[in-house]
Amino acid sequence: MSVSSSSPAPLHLAVALDGAGRHPAAWREPGARPAELFTARYWAGLASEAETGLLDFITFEDGLALQSSSPTGSDERTDRVRGRLDAVLTAARVAPLTRRIGLVPAVTATHTEPFHISKAIATPDHVSRGRAGLRIQVSGLAHEASHFGRRTAPFADGELYAEAADHVEVVRRLWDSWEDDAEIRNVATGRFVDREKLHHIDFEGRHFSVRGPSITPRPPQGQPVVSASGAGEASYALIARSAEVGYVAAHDGDGARAAVAAIRRAREATGATAEPLHLFGELTVFLDADAPAAAARLERLDALAGLPHGDGGTAFTGSPGQLADLLLERRAAGLSGFLLRPGVIAHDLPAITRSLVPELQRRGAFRHAYEADTLRGLLGLERPANRYARPAARPAA
Amino acid sequence: MSSKPLKQIHLAAHFPGVNNTTVWSDPAAGSHIDFDSFIHFARTAERAKFDFLFLAEGLRLREQGGEIYDLDVVGRPDTFTVLAALAAVTDRLGLTGTINSTFNEPYEVARQFATLDHLSEGRAAWNVVTSWDAFTGENFRRGGFLPREDRYSRAQEFLATATELFDSWDGSEIAADAGSGTFLRNARAGVFAHRGRHFDIEGRFNVPRSPQGRPVIFQAGDSEEGREFAAAGADAIFGRYGTLDAGREFYADVKGRLARHGRTHDQLKILPAATFVLGDTDAEAREIAHEVRRLQVSGQTAIKFLEHVWNRDLSAYDPDGPLPETDPLVGENTIALGRASVRQFRDPLATARQWRELARAKNLSIRELVIATTADQTFVGSAATIAGSIDALVQADAADGFILVPHITPGGLDAFADSVVPLLQERGVFRTEYEGTTLRDHLGLAVPAPASTPAPAPAPVS
Ligand SMILES: Cc1cc2nc3c(=O)[nH]c(=O)nc-3n(C[C@H](O)[C@H](O)[C@H](O)COP(=O)(O)O)c2cc1C
Numbered sequence: 001m002s003v004s005s006s007s008p009a010p011l012h013l014a015v016a017l018d019g020a021g022r023h024p025a026a027w028r029e030p031g032a033r034p035a036e037l038f039t040a041r042y043w044a045g046l047a048s049e050a051e052t053g054l055l056d057f058i059t060f061e062d063g064l065a066l067q068s069s070s071p072t073g074s075d076e077r078t079d080r081v082r083g084r085l086d087a088v089l090t091a092a093r094v095a096p097l098t099r100r101i102g103l104v105p106a107v108t109a110t111h112t113e114p115f116h117i118s119k120a121i122a123t124p125d126h127v128s129r130g131r132a133g134l135r136i137q138v139s140g141l142a143h144e145a146s147h148f149g150r151r152t153a154p155f156a157d158g159e160l161y162a163e164a165a166d167h168v169e170v171v172r173r174l175w176d177s178w179e180d181d182a183e184i185r186n187v188a189t190g191r192f193v194d195r196e197k198l199h200h201i202d203f204e205g206r207h208f209s210v211r212g213p214s215i216t217p218r219p220p221q222g223q224p225v226v227s228a229s230g231a232g233e234a235s236y237a238l239i240a241r242s243a244e245v246g247y248v249a250a251h252d253g254d255g256a257r258a259a260v261a262a263i264r265r266a267r268e269a270t271g272a273t274a275e276p277l278h279l280f281g282e283l284t285v286f287l288d289a290d291a292p293a294a295a296a297r298l299e300r301l302d303a304l305a306g307l308p309h310g311d312g313g314t315a316f317t318g319s320p321g322q323l324a325d326l327l328l329e330r331r332a333a334g335l336s337g338f339l340l341r342p343g344v345i346a347h348d349l350p351a352i353t354r355s356l357v358p359e360l361q362r363r364g365a366f367r368h369a370y371e372a373d374t375l376r377g378l379l380g381l382e383r384p385a386n387r388y389a390r391p392a393a394r395p396a397a
Numbered sequence: 398m399s400s401k402p403l404k405q406i407h408l409a410a411h412f413p414g415v416n417n418t419t420v421w422s423d424p425a426a427g428s429h430i431d432f433d434s435f436i437h438f439a440r441t442a443e444r445a446k447f448d449f450l451f452l453a454e455g456l457r458l459r460e461q462g463g464e465i466y467d468l469d470v471v472g473r474p475d476t477f478t479v480l481a482a483l484a485a486v487t488d489r490l491g492l493t494g495t496i497n498s499t500f501n502e503p504y505e506v507a508r509q510f511a512t513l514d515h516l517s518e519g520r521a522a523w524n525v526v527t528s529w530d531a532f533t534g535e536n537f538r539r540g541g542f543l544p545r546e547d548r549y550s551r552a553q554e555f556l557a558t559a560t561e562l563f564d565s566w567d568g569s570e571i572a573a574d575a576g577s578g579t580f581l582r583n584a585r586a587g588v589f590a591h592r593g594r595h596f597d598i599e600g601r602f603n604v605p606r607s608p609q610g611r612p613v614i615f616q617a618g619d620s621e622e623g624r625e626f627a628a629a630g631a632d633a634i635f636g637r638y639g640t641l642d643a644g645r646e647f648y649a650d651v652k653g654r655l656a657r658h659g660r661t662h663d664q665l666k667i668l669p670a671a672t673f674v675l676g677d678t679d680a681e682a683r684e685i686a687h688e689v690r691r692l693q694v695s696g697q698t699a700i701k702f703l704e705h706v707w708n709r710d711l712s713a714y715d716p717d718g719p720l721p722e723t724d725p726l727v728g729e730n731t732i733a734l735g736r737a738s739v740r741q742f743r744d745p746l747a748t749a750r751q752w753r754e755l756a757r758a759k760n761l762s763i764r765e766l767v768i769a770t771t772a773d774q775t776f777v778g779s780a781a782t783i784a785g786s787i788d789a790l791v792q793a794d795a796a797d798g799f800i801l802v803p804h805i806t807p808g809g810l811d812a813f814a815d816s817v818v819p820l821l822q823e824r825g826v827f828r829t830e831y832e833g834t835t836l837r838d839h840l841g842l843a844v845p846a847p848a849s850t851p852a853p854a855p856a857p858v859s
Contacts, residue, residue, distance in 0.1 A: 025578075027573070027575065027580060028575040028578060029575075032575065034573035034575060034580065035571065035573040037573075038515045038604075038605055039515065039516075039518075040484065040485070040515075040516045040517075040518075044485075063603070064504065064505070064508075064603070065600065065601065065603060066586075066587055066600075066601035066602070066603040067603070074600065074601045076584035076585060077581075077584070078579055078580060078581040078582070078583075078584050079578045079579065079580060080580055081580055082580060082581050082586065082587075082603075083566075083571070083586070083587070083603055083604060083605045084603060084604070085512040085515055085516065085604060086508050086509050086512040086604070088477075088478060089477055089478060089481040089509060089512045089513060089516060090481075090512070090516065092477075092478035092479070092481040092482045093481040093482065093484055093485055093516045094485070095482055095485070096432070096436075096482050096485040096486050097485050111502075111505070112505065113500070113501075113537055113538055115456070115536045115537060116475075116501075119474070119475035119478075120475045120477065120478050122474075122475065123474040123475040123478040123479050123482075124478050124482065126430055126431070126432060126474060127432040127478070127479070127482040143600055143601075144600075146598060146599050146600050147504040147598055147599075147600045148502055148504060148505075148598065149596055149597045149598040150502075178472070183471070183472070185421060185422070187422045190422075190468055190695050190697050190698075191467045191468065192421055192467055192468065192469060192470055192471055193465070193467045193471045193472075194467075195464060195465040195467045198458065198465050198471070207538065208538055209535075209540065210535070210536055210537070211457075211535040211536055212536065213458055213465075215455060215456065215457070215458060215472060215473055216430075216472060216473065216474055216475060217430055217472045304578065
């Protein structure tokens with residue numbers, strides 16, 4: 001792609017979808033449809049809205065515990081959204097109803113089996129013909145561990161992230177465990193597959209030993225897109241080693257610059273610098289016609305929730321034009337895109353798709369049409385070669 | 398004619414899978430992975446007003462003689478996500494997924510089924526299987542870890558635990574009242590605690606009660622323990638016996654167990670797997686069936702099948718020649734891994750003796766013997782003949798209906814939907830329209846009330 005100095009490379013944009021929105025009172029806003037949070041109709045509508053805005057992908061947030069306002073256990077609040085559907089299944093449910101947008105559900109590495117996750121992400125990639133990814137996360141929460149009973153918290157952060165990196169490694173090997181042309185249907189020999197092209201992965205690690213191959217053929221993207229959030233050194237190591245997209249929550253340009261530098265350093269240490277790594281800024285957004293209107297809305301939401309919304313200073317309130325300014329400026333920290341968390345999905349998702357996106361398009365900073373039909377394609381990532389495939393015989397030099 | 402009212406037949410469609418009944422070499426055979434194949438198959442089943450679509454599952458590619466088995470279809474999608482995607486392209490069809498109780502955890506599986514039930518508006522079902530082998534276990538964190546005799550004890554506790562999780566929400570909790578700010582009516586929605594031999598877990602389940610309350614529960618497995626498991630808690634059995642005598646015997650045995658569990662006759666549907674070959678006439682169907690059997694059992698397939706019983710490498714034998722004179726290797730079957738069928742031959746020496754006698758008496762080659770002794774088509778004939786046979790078997794209490802396994806993907810159900818189903822409808826034994834929207838409606842099963850789980854007291858564990 002050729003990009004002139006006056007029109008910088010277009011931004012990538014994703015939205016994170018969770019319940020009625022990031023703000024705890026979001027479900028009480030007009031249009032929020034809180035009684036529909038557990039229906040396919042609700043999620044299909046959000047995906048379609050995001051696709052109208054030509055966004056790169058949506059993430060489906062998730063967790064293996066009931067939402068809680070307490071970081072250490074469950075609460076008994078009745079004024080907040082409680083309950084959610086499994087993100088991977090929700091992404092799969094939406095896949096046949098969308099055509100171009102990427103679908104990236106959250107997966108908790110700490111308590112899931114990489115064998116199951118590998119096929120569970122490969123399958124929506126088959127269904128959507130190449131638009132699946134995942135957002136890998138860890139959980140050190142004792143009350144989440146007690147839902148599985150296999151181990152007791154606390155776990156050290158480094159341990160959790162190292163396990164997640166192994167998890168992703170197993171998942172990736174399983175995606176490659178079938179070469180693309182393993183299915184041969186050779187009627188003459190009676191062979192359905194060429195078993196030379198199916199591979200045991202033989203992963204041995206501290207937490208897993210997995211033999212393989214997968215039961216599911218290699219997905220269309222070869223490797224669906226792996227993403228992870230960055231919050232501290234241990235998570236940076238996971239992003240550096242395992243992800244194609246890392247999310248960086250930062251208060252300001254300097255914070256973002258520091259995180260980007262730390263992740264890039266960690267990436268260099270892995271020796272994988274040849275592979276592109278997108279770093280996205282992560283921001284909660286409250287978008288209105290102007291800054292005072294947005295601030296007033298946030299204030300009203302905070303009053304409903306009974307306390308100010310603490311998003312660690314990573315919330316933005318203002319107009320789409322102001323947000324466009326911020327994104328373009330913040331990009332200088334080394335970010336190639338943004339993961340936006342709508343404060344109130346019913347309000348802020350359409351504000352993103354119908355106001356922010358056109359504003360970015362006017363500035364030459366966002367696509368006018370989907371330019372690819374896979375998620376890797378939208379992110380400018382090559383379809384990776386299969387690690388197990390023997391290189392095709394090359395003519396002698 | 399007796400005055401007994403006609404039983405209504407239940408029909409379901411099994412997506413052709415990774416076994417040698419799937420004829421992949423037919424030019425009409427399409428992809429078994431491409432989602433378009435699933436759409437075609439599911440929509441045909443729904444057009445025919447079938448109760449549900451059924452997916453089998455295996456968690457490791459089969460191996461034989463130390464190599465991945467390559468003569469049958471290999472590979473399948475993930476059960477949960479392909480069913481979730483199918484919920485988007487169908488409206489009424491039940492979605493039954495086989496999920497293993499050994500290589501999963503209750504919290505996660507209960508969550509996935511409750512989600513599937515929400516996302517399909519009440520069409521989810523779970524076929525609880527119990528394969529336990531170390532071979533499959535090599536794909537999971539904890540490896541192969543369950544002795545064979547514990548498979549149903551874990552399955553039972555798994556299902557009981559999952560039920561506790563489903564029942565931890567009674568369906569009345571969500572107010573979602575924006576005005577008052579009350580999202581939950583009950584601050585303790587989802588609270589559970591289970592202490593048992595296999596699971597010791599507690600906390601809050603995070604999916605609200607789904608349209609069917611709980612998914613419909615299926616069991617597949619034929620042992621004494623399997624039958625008890627089904628009688629105690631399943632809504633339906635995916636059975637093995639599609640013939641009159643074997644079917645009636647199985648039916649009577651399993652239904653006879655229900656009373657002891659305080660259950661009634663109609664609370665458990667018996668639905669055997671069934672294959673079929675349709676022709677314009679019975680004679681034509683028989684000819685096609687013969688050809689299909691030849692395609693299903695190639696010479697190589699026959700040798701591989703024989704190895705399941707002999708438990709040794711027989712690749713030197715000619716499939717068109719006589720059976721081996723050497724005896725099977727008795728002991729743990731090490732030749733074929735990841736196959737349930739191997740366990741059918743509990744006494745290989747006796748099986749070998751029987752087969753040799755049969756082969757001598759009828760002058761059969763290895764391949765002919767295998768064709769003669771393995772899964773014959775359940776129904777062969779014209780549409781009228783097949784409709785008549787299905788109806789007769791159901792009215793005679795050999796089954797409550799059938800789970801049809803076509804031999805071609807994805808069009809193998811088309812002719813059945815177009816020709817047999819209308820005849821069953823004319824007979825008044827099969828619905829012409831769906832009467833309800835959920836799978837429980839189709840199967841005539843009530844929505845379960847949540848078992849009243851008293852708030853768990855903190856149980857001291859010694
Ligand atoms: C008709 C039928 C279908 C089955 N389908 C599956 C399957 O899809 N996946 C699986 O792992 N096991 C499957 N099984 C195997 C049984 O679930 C497994 O053998 C069983 O749980 C062990 O119990 P048993 O000893 O009672 O047969 C099937 C069994 C029968 C009879």
